[in-house]
Amino acid sequence: MLEIRHLTKVYDDGTVALKDVSFTVQDGEFLVIIGLSGSGKSTLLRCINRLINPTEGEILWDGVDVAKLEGEELRKVRRRIGMVFQHFNLVKRSSVMTNVLSGRLGYAATSSSVFGRFSPADREKARQALTRLGILDQAHKRASELSGGQQQRVGIARALMQDPKMILADEPVASLDPVLAHSILQHLENLNKVDNITVLCSLHYLDLVQRYASRVIGLRAGEIVYEGDKADIMSITDEQFKEIYGQEAERMGAGLEGSLKKSEGGVA
Numbered sequence: 544m545l546e547i548r549h550l551t552k553v554y555d556d557g558t559v560a561l562k563d564v565s566f567t568v569q570d571g572e573f574l575v576i577i578g579l580s581g582s583g584k585s586t587l588l589r590c591i592n593r594l595i596n597p598t599e600g601e602i603l604w605d606g607v608d609v610a611k612l613e614g615e616e617l618r619k620v621r622r623r624i625g626m627v628f629q630h631f632n633l634v635k636r637s638s639v640m641t642n643v644l645s646g647r648l649g650y651a652a653t654s655s656s657v658f659g660r661f662s663p664a665d666r667e668k669a670r671q672a673l674t675r676l677g678i679l680d681q682a683h684k685r686a687s688e689l690s691g692g693q694q695q696r697v698g699i700a701r702a703l704m705q706d707p708k709m710i711l712a713d714e715p716v717a718s719l720d721p722v723l724a725h726s727i728l729q730h731l732e733n734l735n736k737v738d739n740i741t742v743l744c745s746l747h748y749l750d751l752v753q754r755y756a757s758r759v760i761g762l763r764a765g766e767i768v769y770e771g772d773k774a775d776i777m778s779i780t781d782e783q784f785k786e787i788y789g790q791e792a793e794r795m796g797a798g799l800e801g802s803l804k805k806s807e808g809g810v811a
């Protein structure tokens with residue numbers, strides 16, 4: 544279980560990005576975070592794995608306060624938290640395989656992996672991850688040669704190499720078209736349902752929120768202004784969604800489900 548208690552982040556320039564944020568995430572949830580641009584979604588996700596250091600508050604993960612960890616203890620916790628980024632964050636000139644293997648670096652006992660000598664077991668694990676994401680045939684291409692949807696699948700395969708207990712996905716489909724967005728979210732849903740990996744994901748289309756979230760929190764100016772479970776999400780109106788999200792809120796469009804069968808990455 545993840546318990547965020549009174550989390551506050553004030554950046555060096557005085558910007559208050561999170562203000563006394565508290566919520567709990569049970570293991571196995573698919574929590575979606577919604578909120579306008581600038582509302583604090585990225586800051587919140589990045590505080591949880593300490594890519595950003597919170598100013599105040601606790602991040603209790605199975606009772607351990609991640610906000611207080613340092614050194615080896617922080618490294619051990621971090622390697623169980625996969626991260627998926629809007630712009631994929633791949634090393635574009637490296638191969639897909641190398642990018643996926645890099646997800647294993649947190650487990651490296653020596654520096655050998657840094658120089659490209661991953662163990663046969665790690666390589667097999669990477670092949671399995673790529674197979675699961677449907678892109679094993681791309682393994683030896685440069686990451687830059689892949690389409691956006693394929694690159695995001697590499698990003699998920701890389702996260703999978705960490706044997707994550709939790710995945711933080713920061714606007715993972717914001718750079719993708721609707722069909723690819725569903726394909727990527729289906730992969731995350733598959734990891735959530737089949738492997739019981741907790742997912743925390745920021746999204747901004749109501750259709751996607753309703754389709755994938757088991758629970759939603761809404762942020763506005765760094766504060767939680769909405770919390771809803773599956774039933775609440777399904778009954779939310781466009782007007783209510785706009786109240787939380789602002790006028791930018793929109794639907795991706797009807798009739799997508801039918802076209803998914805043809806998409807390149809549906810988890811059939």
Ligand SMILES: Nc1ncnc2c1ncn2[C@@H]1O[C@H](COP(=O)(O)OP(=O)(O)OP(=O)(O)O)[C@@H](O)[C@H]1O
Pocket residue numbers: 554555556558559560578579580581582583584585586587
């Ligand atoms: N390094 C930083 N230094 C100062 N202010 C920052 C920094 N990073 C983010 N902010 C500010 O903190 C607030 C929250 O930003 P954050 O990126 O977390 O929001 P967000 O909801 O993820 O927005 P977006 O969807 O645009 O990424 C914004 O006002 C932003 O300008």
